[in-house]
Amino acid sequence: MASAANQVFIAVVGAGGVGKSFLSQLQALATRRPSPKLTLCYISTSKKALFNDDYSEISIDTAIDALAASTKTPPELSQVIEYLAAAPAKTILVDNTSSQDVADKYPLALSRGVSIVTPNKKAFSGSYQLWKDIFIAATASGAKVYHESSVGAGLPVISTLKDLVDTGDKVTKIEGVFSGTMSFLFNSFAPTEGQGGKWSDEVKKAKALGYTEPDPRDDLNGLDVARKLTILARLAGLPVESPTSFPVQSLIPKELETCTSGDEFLEKLPAFDTQMEETKAAAEKAGKVVRFVGSIDVAANAVKVGLQEFDRSHPIAALKGSDNIISFYTERYGSNPLIVQGAGAGGDVTAMGVTADLIKVISQFS
């Protein structure tokens, strides 16, 4: 076994789209940079796990197949954490799930010296108590916790906000389009040029293209955006209690909240197209377009998520495809914000944020 100082153990939880992209990036990274030696010692899905009691290496490039062939079921997470904490070198837990159960264990992992890298929003947008527990545990043990991809996937959003705050700038407002799904829907439904389609047709098209969750209501309820706003607001210094503690506009008609399936919802949605059509027409009358945005007014301690009208020439109106855009208004940057824009979803760019975080954590080990 290599010497502890020159080795880092990596445990991966979750092997879906992001998990697979991450493993492929990890494999390439380990090849390009032989030092420190990156040793995959644990990988699991919700059903299966793969690890060796003596921490011997799992080959990264065959890990997915080996995991599928494994007969082990995943141990309790607290046991996994003890296993990692007892490893003969520094360890990083890469959480590629969107599980609240895994997120709830971050304080334990961090307190045991296990660093965390993750795109999972749940830990940072759940209860404010969990948020505090995570950072208190990290400060106490010196373990690191990085979560760039929890907002805007691989776009430099979290790191930029942290740099602004850490260098003493005063963030006054954060505003943007934080959901690739919502971006695609409104760029098609209410384009800056041309007519756009019917709302229900656009929702169906987005689902067919794989731009929505399996049940589109999980996008349309606004909670995903509310979670991202919660994270950014907390980083900007606001003690937001939870993603449901501020106004969030849901685009699910009240009458369809009780549908028992996404399919039933999509079938009944056309009957409510006139509501969205009226919203669009009202904006058009004012020479504007409607967009689904989130905003944080730091001074007023006000966070909100919902529909808003924008001039056609506004960067938020001019967005393309399923891109995200995030504008940071600060004291130093004055009236023109610092803007970050680009794809905010997708396995490869989400994994990129995770891998970049991993590199940053490792650079602090040596």
Added chain:
Amino acid sequence: MASAANQVFIAVVGAGGVGKSFLSQLQALATRRPSPKLTLCYISTSKKALFNDDYSEISIDTAIDALAASTKTPPELSQVIEYLAAAPAKTILVDNTSSQDVADKYPLALSRGVSIVTPNKKAFSGSYQLWKDIFIAATASGAKVYHESSVGAGLPVISTLKDLVDTGDKVTKIEGVFSGTMSFLFNSFAPTEGQGGKWSDEVKKAKALGYTEPDPRDDLNGLDVARKLTILARLAGLPVESPTSFPVQSLIPKELETCTSGDEFLEKLPAFDTQMEETKAAAEKAGKVVRFVGSIDVAANAVKVGLQEFDRSHPIAALKGSDNIISFYTERYGSNPLIVQGAGAGGDVTAMGVTADLIKVISQFS
């Protein structure tokens, strides 16, 4: 004296606009984060220096006044580096000058274990040999070298490009407006709406507002943009020999190259307004506007700087004030680039990039 593991010595070279903003951010940082203890042990301008042989602390908040009152002249840079290398804890040299002489000493500093943080473009855009020497020295000693503010001031440009490359993405093209001066000039001279002023009037206005160098030709010759492109191209993997080894369009009329002063240049410039007026009119005829941009085509190994026409709805055309915009086209991001936009010049935002880099280097010490 605090224990070495919990202390970092900081030497600052340069005390102009950026240097002063940096010191004020450093003071605030040291107050907010008492550990590790940040000890300012050296500060100098080209004429004066302030330091104590026993490395005892220089008070940050009175450093500028104390430096002005100092009777010491700056020692040779190589002596300063030896002084820092012999300090009883890790040291960081913050180069807030734009001096080639200081830049030339980076390999020596890094080889002696002194880390470097700087907005100075000269080291990274000079000869390719100097570039190689810097990173070879850093790799060998483990000392760090960070230079976010060398392109786009505090905007996350260098860090974003590094993350893309380090995680294995393939950057295909980088394009943008890299000069606040050029941005302001063309946003006023050829606005997307309305007429815009005469070219020579806009140059005079930009100078009056402090948006140009004392001699505006230092902006109009395109070399500042060429230096930034050189840095980004090298980070993207192209072995660019120097900022004059690729096509750079100068906006200084040939006949005015020999003017002996910026004032003489400004006086004679109106006689050449028709040249720029024709360029603007040609773009307008095609429904476009003209902008001064830099671009790097990685596959074609082609870097160029100069005037280019853009559709009025293009993000580069729609830029405001003196903002920069940088678009990264990559394999993972596909047809819609990752875009970073905002103020790319000014003491406070430049110093912000320096301070953020300093924080990152310090985080790798503990």
